[in-house]
Amino acid sequence: MFSNSISDYKLNSTIKAGKFGTVYKANYLNTNKCIVIKKISVEQQADKLAMLCEDVLKFRQFKHTNIHSILHCFVYNSYVYMVFPFMCFGNCQTILENVFTSGFPEILIALIFRDIMCALMYIHSHHFVHGSLRAKNILLDHKKAVLSNFRDSRSFINEGKRAKVLHGSTAGRKENLNWSAPEILYQNLYGYTEKSDLYSIGITSFEMANGFQPFMDSELTLMCTEKIRGNLPSLSDRSSQGSTSVNFSRDPVHSAMNNQRTFSDDFHQYIEICLNKNPTCRWSAQKLMTHSFFKQCRNSSISDQVKVLSVEFQRCSYIPDEPVLAADANLNHSEDVKWSF
Structure with missing residues (x-):
């Protein structure tokens, strides 16, 4: 079971980032489990939020060892956080x-x-x-x-x-x-x-x-x-x-x-x-x-x-070694990223 507070997660490094959100490699501090967190602002157009809800619902429909599952999803300080298992070699x-x-x-x-x-x-x-x-x-x-x-x-x-x-x-x-x-x-x-x-x-x-x-x-x-x-x-x-x-x-x-x-x-x-x-x-x-x-x-x-x-x-590791200074750091990126999640 995962927490609904971002303070219980340590964001170690940025995997991908774009206009509409950022993907981090992180640790869940309660269990020290390595995970991936996808952070998305809720201050977006209605169609983008509808697409986000649809993504979560589709992930929730499937449960199989060879399907990338969503472990947890919560809202904290105007951001949606989606928690995924960490796949160490990426796509x-x-x-x-x-x-x-x-x-x-x-x-x-x-x-x-x-x-x-x-x-x-x-x-x-x-x-x-x-x-x-x-x-x-x-x-x-x-x-x-x-x-x-x-x-x-x-x-x-x-x-x-x-x-x-x-x-x-x-x-x-x-x-x-x-x-x-x-x-x-x-x-x-x-x-x-x-x-x-x-x-x-x-x-x-x-x-x-x-x-x-x-x-x-x-x-x-x-x-x-x-x-x-x-x-x-x-x-x-x-x-x-x-x-x-x-x-x-x-x-x-x-x-x-x-x-x-x-x-x-x-x-x-x-x-x-x-x-x-x-x-x-x-x-x-x-x-x-x-x-x-x-x-x-x-x-x-x-x-x-x-x-x-x-x-x-x-x-081939795609995780950069740059630490994340703060969970809610303001990131300024010029292009959107299509995540493989």
Whole structure:
């Protein structure tokens, strides 16, 4: 149980900051537990506060070991404080930018997505679509990976009835389009289902394996056209040399380094299944968990991989060493930050 007084928390350092709030690494003094606190002023526009309330409600709906949970939420001196568990390695996009710049090892990708697939099975069983699955929204610590950021999630349940498909979505927002499934881009009467999350799994697996975001060098129109045609990005390894498949890497030196690696046939097949243009041919999260790509997880764990790679992981820490002078310090920031919570 957490306190409703900010004096019971020690704010150690700033993780991220923006116009509408700040995220801190902190300690709960009563138990000395390391946590993350998201601090947001209540003196904002009504739509921003409504979005905040919606975020809290969505976090409260899910309780699963592989879903980033909200531990506590309280109001103190015109600020809303949201308490989250501390994930020591941050999000996978940060790790890609600082440590595995040429992509994660395949075994670590399999271990991470085994956890994320468990989270998706739980979400889908509760008739929800996540809607914005990407490396930025996957958090990692010594023991597990968790799925975060449910701002774009949507439910099939409406007025007590379950719809067969969904229509329209904030998942079609510009910042999420590179990871969005073709059926979301279509925006037609056929709608989309939870299978759209599996397409995002495939794109995110590509992102984490190659070390760069999908379609990063493509115009928005070209990206949409390529997806609708079913032209898929390819994993950069020895098997892709001389291939005419789509790659979208901006750095030829970076691609040359990746081409020295070899990914397993199971990994290639797993990506192809996820990125199938036809959603009815895509496997469900439950079926995908049985794919042979995840067999390599049987004799390993995230903690084992972290021990081997501990030095590299320490260098990717996204927590600055600057102490926070006061809980209610006035921070002057010029740009907003999109948190991965």
